[in-house]
Amino acid sequence: MKLSHDVTPRQGLQGTGTAFGTFGELLQGVLPGDGGDFLVTLPVARWSMATFRQDPAADGIAVRPVHKKKALQLAHLIAEEERRPVSGVLTVSSVIPEGKGLASSSADLVATARALAKTLGTPMPPARIERLLARIEPTDGVLYPGIVAFHHRAVRLRAVLGSLPAMTVVGIDEGGAVDTVAYNRIPKSFSTAQGYEYARLLDRLAAAVPRHDLAEVGRVATRSALMNQPLRYKRSLEPMREICREVGGLGVAVGHSGTTLGVLLDSRDPSCTRRAMEAARACAELAGGVAVYRTLSFPGVRAPAADPMLTA
Incomplete structure (x- = not known):
């Protein structure tokens, strides 16, 4: 007999995700016609790491440090899409300076998406991350390895360079x-x-x-x-x-x-x-x-x- 898939959160189940930052952009501007705003990434060896630890006894999802509100918002969006009980603590740790144009927020969000995906055992392909992040803010292309041209306002890959x-x-x-x-x-x-x-x-x-x-x-x-x-x-x-x-x-x-x-x-x-x-x-x-x-x-x-x- 085929057993049903058990999706009940278990105490201690956790997953970790990482994402790199950038040193600004190699190029950023607007393309003619309907081309739209775009940028070209410059990945650097600075990372954000997110860990989500499930706790069925917790009251919803909490984030540490508390000012990482965008990461918390993303965690809630993923939980809503999963349509199952999700509770626990999301911890975001980053060595990327904030507010400097180094993709700190984008790296936090991509790392968070990857951490939730590993914890919940749910697919998190780039297209899903783009769709989720578009609901939060303009985003850098740090979810893709390499140098990429990315439509940051539309949150959509243009090309891998x-x-x-x-x-x-x-x-x-x-x-x-x-x-x-x-x-x-x-x-x-x-x-x-x-x-x-x-x-x-x-x-x-x-x-x-x-x-x-x-x-x-x-x-x-x-x-x-x-x-x-x-x-x-x-x-x-x-x-x-x-x-x-x-x-x-x-x-x-x-x-x-x-x-x-x-x-x-x-x-x-x-x-x-x-x-x-x-x-x-x-x-x-x-x-x-x-x-x-x-x-x-x-x-x-x-x-x-x-x-x-x-x-x-």
Whole structure:
């Protein structure tokens, strides 16, 4: 006789999920026509980890720390979809600074979705995560490995661009914090010509990433940072560009909706450590606190053959 599936929560049953953060974006803007808002991710070795521990005696779901309200909201949405009793404690731990444009909130949410899925034994494919997260806030593309073009407002993958060799990012923080939801409500005043420039920049990245052309990646990142100045002005952008030139960096990446800026360096370069130390000293004089990040590589990720992004 075939036994029915037991879905009763058990004391002590728990699952853990993780997600990486990003150092801002390589590119962020608006595509022409109905292309919409998009960004291109720059994954870094900073993570958020979520653990959900079921407790049938608990009164619903609680989150720790208590300010992780978006993660709690997502846990409730998943519980509603499962249509079964779900109670326990969701614990979110992250080393990604909040409100800086480093995808901290997105990483929390993706890690939470994965933790609930493991605990409840329910499928959590990317399409489901996208659909759930779209009900909460604009979201970065951190649920996908590799460098991806992502429609953050619509919460939808546009394209997988591939993987890049590791880069070192010497970063500064201009201070303060940015509310991503509030920022994304601001109307974008880009012209049609700028929309087509963003499309060309996206095409350049789509060609550069599979070639591992870090110099071209740095040029596109710098151009995107400059084009973003009317929306989220970075007073340190020009000094950071000068530091980049002085140390022979690849370019400057920024948190387009955040407060961070960083000089990109090729980690494969034998002189990378020296260049990073020189950049860090110069950055310290510019902004005080300096943080060094390492970007993530995903050797198994390959970009499928595709038409230019302009017509995708």
